[in-house]
Amino acid sequence: GESVGLHLPTLSVQEGDNSIINCAYSNSASDYFIWYKQESGKGPQFIIDIRSNMDKRQGQRVTVLLNKTVKHLSLQIAATQPGDSAVYFCAENRGSGTYKYIFGTGTRLKVLA
């Protein structure tokens, strides 16, 4: 079936440490993946994306890793800050021109002072 899931519903990290949020997807045909951040009361905001022909992509303080062999996606946040506290979602696009984006259930990141 169609599913994009997350291993950990809540992640607590000390301020200044690195955070790693994981995501598993089930459809090998998916060709595009996105990470979103959602703060309380707001809509999801784009963080970083990666196409299936890449293994790694870096942004500002964030890195996304894609392992197609095991259908696994991760988001790494360097030097986690209090402002990083939010719910993080991964999403996959099924590809083949469908532009049908399926989201995971989300992981809450708590940054401890």
Next chain:
Amino acid sequence: DAGITQSPRHKVTETGTPVTLRCHQTENHRYMYWYRQDPGHGLRLIHYSYGVKDTDKGEVSDGYSVSRSKTEDFLLTLESATSSQTSVYFCAIRGDRSTGELFFGEGSRLTVL
């Protein structure tokens, strides 16, 4: 700012009444989406549109209909609202880059009593 406006932002209604949520965009994007967000389920796709009068079902389309008579507006209708449709509804548009991340509105909170 992706120019997305959702209305109403908050609505309380009774079971059995019809409800229409409106998503308006100002940037002439082709793809528009309706998601619902519930605790423990993340974001689930209801319907999406790939052009005027062109729509398709998502993961949880039962009980919902959509219409898109012009590019800028995508309407979500609950013909006869039920308590299970109490949720936060998000509209999204797909960006025009070759990869095309989604940009979300601020959400519409619907309570069905």
